Amino acid sequence: MQSIARTLSRVVFAVLLGGALQGAFAADTVAPPNYRLASGDSIRVSLFQNPDMTLETRVSEDGSITYPLIGSIGIGDLEIGAAEKKLAKALKDGGFFKQPQVNIQLIEVRGNKVAVLGQVTRAGTFPLLTTTRVSQMLAEAGGQTPIGADRIVLTGTREGKPFRREIDIDALYRDEKGDADVVLAGGDTIYVPRAPMFFIYGEVSRPGNYRIERKMTMRQAISAGGGLSLRGTERRLKVVHEGSAEKIPVQLDDPVQPGDVVYVAESLF
Numbered sequence: 001m002q003s004i005a006r007t008l009s010r011v012v013f014a015v016l017l018g019g020a021l022q023g024a025f026a027a028d029t030v031a032p033p034n035y036r037l038a039s040g041d042s043i044r045v046s047l048f049q050n051p052d053m054t055l056e057t058r059v060s061e062d063g064s065i066t067y068p069l070i071g072s073i074g075i076g077d078l079e080i081g082a083a084e085k086k087l088a089k090a091l092k093d094g095g096f097f098k099q100p101q102v103n104i105q106l107i108e109v110r111g112n113k114v115a116v117l118g119q120v121t122r123a124g125t126f127p128l129l130t131t132t133r134v135s136q137m138l139a140e141a142g143g144q145t146p147i148g149a150d151r152i153v154l155t156g157t158r159e160g161k162p163f164r165r166e167i168d169i170d171a172l173y174r175d176e177k178g179d180a181d182v183v184l185a186g187g188d189t190i191y192v193p194r195a196p197m198f199f200i201y202g203e204v205s206r207p208g209n210y211r212i213e214r215k216m217t218m219r220q221a222i223s224a225g226g227g228l229s230l231r232g233t234e235r236r237l238k239v240v241h242e243g244s245a246e247k248i249p250v251q252l253d254d255p256v257q258p259g260d261v262v263y264v265a266e267s268l269f
Contacts, residue, residue, distance in 0.1 A: 035130065109128070152167050239260050
């Protein structure tokens with residue numbers, strides 16, 4: 001339980017940090033120079049002291065744009081700074097300008113986005129303006145909801161091949177090497193599934209559905225249900241496992257399984 005509390009406090013801090021970062025990006029529409037342009041991105045290209053060369057366009061599916069005097073030129077997957085240099089070189093090599101100074105401003109991100117779905121506070125798609133890790137993007141989405149699981153599923157593409165990884169949320173903050181906190185790529189999807197649940201009824205103070213915590217035992221399940229009622233007993237504890245109709249006896253230290261229905265009997269004395 002202490003580990004869960006520490007994790008929650010770290011998530012709260014990350015949410016606050018993520019909100020601050022999001023506010024900073026909202027105030028400054030100029031993307032950092034190391035942002036990599038992607039197909040679908042809307043950009044404004046301008047040339048210093050040549051307003052007639054200003055162009056608003058969208059990066060095509062093949063990663064190219066069509067710019068005056070140059071024609072079609074590929075800038076997809078290039079950092080903004082590198083794309084500016086490539087355009088400037090093409091203008092200079094073509095003999096159009098001696099020392100062209102090109103500026104590219106990102107108007108709208110459509111290519112480098114990550115979808116965050118499932119049990120999060122603010123599900124949706126979020127732009128990748130800088131190098132972003134899973135923990136930061138989870139914070140951008142407001143963190144997991146109270147019924148969100150303690151793991152996430154990350155899917156996407158790496159080096160042209162399908163990529164899938166399950167990540168323990170707690171490991172994002174306790175792994176000093178940061179191996180669990182994967183760097184995200186455009187097109188990734190983060191999915192937070194619903195936490196496994198159990199149902200407890202009978203002689204407990206608060207019968208109902210509850211989330212299964214890490215390594216939860218029947219003793220802890222009774223505690224989650226508010227403890228025994230005045231007539232309850234721990235001696236004849238029974239459970240029906242998911243997919244079964246048989247009510248079987250269990251001990252207090254037995255683990256709770258997803259979908260369990262726990263019955264607390266009335267004391268005979």
